[in-house]
Amino acid sequence: MVRAALLAALAFGTLAASASETPLQVFMAGDSTMSIKLEKDYPETGWGVPFSIFFDEQVSVHNFAKNGRSTRTFREEGLWQQIMDGVKSDDFVFIQFGHNDQSEHKKDRYTPPEAYKYNLRRFISEARSRGARPILMTPVTRRYFTTKGVIEPTHRGYDDLVREVAQAEQVPFIDMEKVTRHYFTAMGDEASKLRFMHIAPDLHPNYPIGVTDDTHFNHLGAREVAQLVLRELKAMQHPLAQRLRTPDPKHLQR
Template identity: 35%
Template sequence: MSFLKSSRFRLWLVVLSLFAISACAIQQPVKENSPRVFVVGDSTASYYKPERYPRTGWAMRLQNHLADGVEVVNAAVSGRSSRSFIEEGHFNKVKEQIKQGDYLLIQFGHNDQKTTNNRFTDPDNTYRDYLTQYINAARQAGANPVLVTSINRYKFSQNGKLFLTLGDYPKAMHELGRTLSVPVIALNQKTKTLYETLGPEKSKKLFLFYAPGEYAAYPNGVSDRTHLSVWGADEVVSLVVEDLKQIAPELF
């Protein structure tokens, strides 16, 4: 009987040890405090369903570059400006989720130029005012705001010179970043350099220039100078990542 009891006792020890090892194995990889990266912005960053392929927002490709456990929350919405994103309530969803240690990437500008649907902001005042709301909300939550200037559109002159179509919005964002001590990723300048390095013809592949029937999403063809292809999104997000590695190395 004593032998049986001692055998059972040893068996229980083995079972308990296995449970302890299993528990450690399960808990070890979990990083409860891993930061998340929230992205607010417009259609150049936003998510697209497969039926819109190959149209791709650059933020859709950001997850591929980050460390395991770091989650991207792509909250960008097509057609929104820094103003309409707030006034339509889209930013409320972000504020409900963002927490201490997270990052908020803020990219607006394309639709701030437009006068329809209550989107327009003035780069000298209201644009900065709305961007400040994003920055303050992030900081109040203990998160880290990062400003990102808008990508350039595809627009070359006949002599191969790139036209800058974002006006004073990138300049205003840089000035606000200096004033409020917020890092700025100069994506407007970076994409300018990228397009000019590739040249007018190869740069087209960054965007949506397709013949009729080439893709189901564009049965009549398309010449879209603003939105990115898959390759375009990969190239643009790599420019974001270059600076983000310096700003937030813990994400990589």
């Protein structure tokens, strides 16, 4: 019996090692809250940037998210097609839009609610048709505190549309609007401000007159949001949570 248990353990270890050595791609479709930034925009950082280094050497992360893009313009500009051209069976595709889709006053990106839902469903269907595994996400929160000291929802129902699509399509889903809103609310106004693009005048050459931006993250905010995404993946026992990089032994001794 002991021998059988030992053989089973060895077999499991072999399978786990084999899985970790399998090349895998992760594609990211989204907007500025996820995207890679130009140097002129630093310290603004999308959460997809720190997220990309969480995984083992056999996992390649391709961040196609881009500033100002909605579900409509992401497809119109060919960004989604680039993902479809590169994706393979068993790869993962993160899908997170909403900030720009809801911007009715910006006609270059606005997407009406029903079109938004249709676009999300189409992304999911096309990813699945290639054997890929989509992960749907609500847009991250904006940092708008009420007089009661809580962050108010600002997505005008577009987050609810994502929840509806996730339920209808039975797709792996992370409710990042709720996760980040609760996280930054618990942190409070002043501490959460340090995670967003708040820079006083004459402190940073990219922003000589300063900036007050409660939508976009700085380096710290992006890293913490990426960590929240990873926490949710672990909680749902998602396969990606089994593909994390091996920590440096020195870090374990601290």
